[in-house]
Amino acid sequence: MIDHIVIVKFNESTTEEQLLEVVKRFKALKNHLSGVVDLQAGINFSDVTKSKGYQVVLTVRFEDKAALEAYGPHPEHQAVAAYIREVGRLDSIVVDIEI
Numbered sequence: 765m766i767d768h769i770v771i772v773k774f775n776e777s778t779t780e781e782q783l784l785e786v787v788k789r790f791k792a793l794k795n796h797l798s799g800v801v802d803l804q805a806g807i808n809f810s811d812v813t814k815s816k817g818y819q820v821v822l823t824v825r826f827e828d829k830a831a832l833e834a835y836g837p838h839p840e841h842q843a844v845a846a847y848i849r850e851v852g853r854l855d856s857i858v859v860d861i862e863i
Contacts, residue, residue, distance in 0.1 A: 765801060766826040768835070769859045771808070771818040778852040783807055783819055789844045790822045790825070796840040799831025800824060825863075832860065842859065 774783065783854055784826045790805035802825040808815050848856075 765863050766829055766832045767861050767863055768824040768826060768832055770856055771823040772822075772848060772856045773816070773818045773854045774821045775852040775854050782851040786820050786844075786848055789847060790820075793824075793840055794843060797831070797835055797838060799827040799834065801827055815826070829862075
């Protein structure tokens with residue numbers, strides 16, 4: 765199995781409503797992707813200094829590397845990525861581990 769972890773930082777003009785919409789769209793991906801064992805998304809509530817301002821977290825557990833590889837170009841994932849850029853994405857960190 766593969767754990768795919770993404771944390772995203774947005775600019776100061778990104779609203780709480782937009783952050784919640786990002787989380788909603790992340791969670792909806794589970795209905796469109798094959799090979800997903802589990803998907804979690806939420807707003808980071810850690811101290812902003814400790815988390816360096818990263819606000820949204822996504823974790824996806826895939827059955828295998830093939831499912832992860834299919835995820836990136838999937839049209840639903842691309843639509844979420846476009847929305848994230850639209851509402852002010854500044855940076856993101858992606859980590860993939862095999863478990």
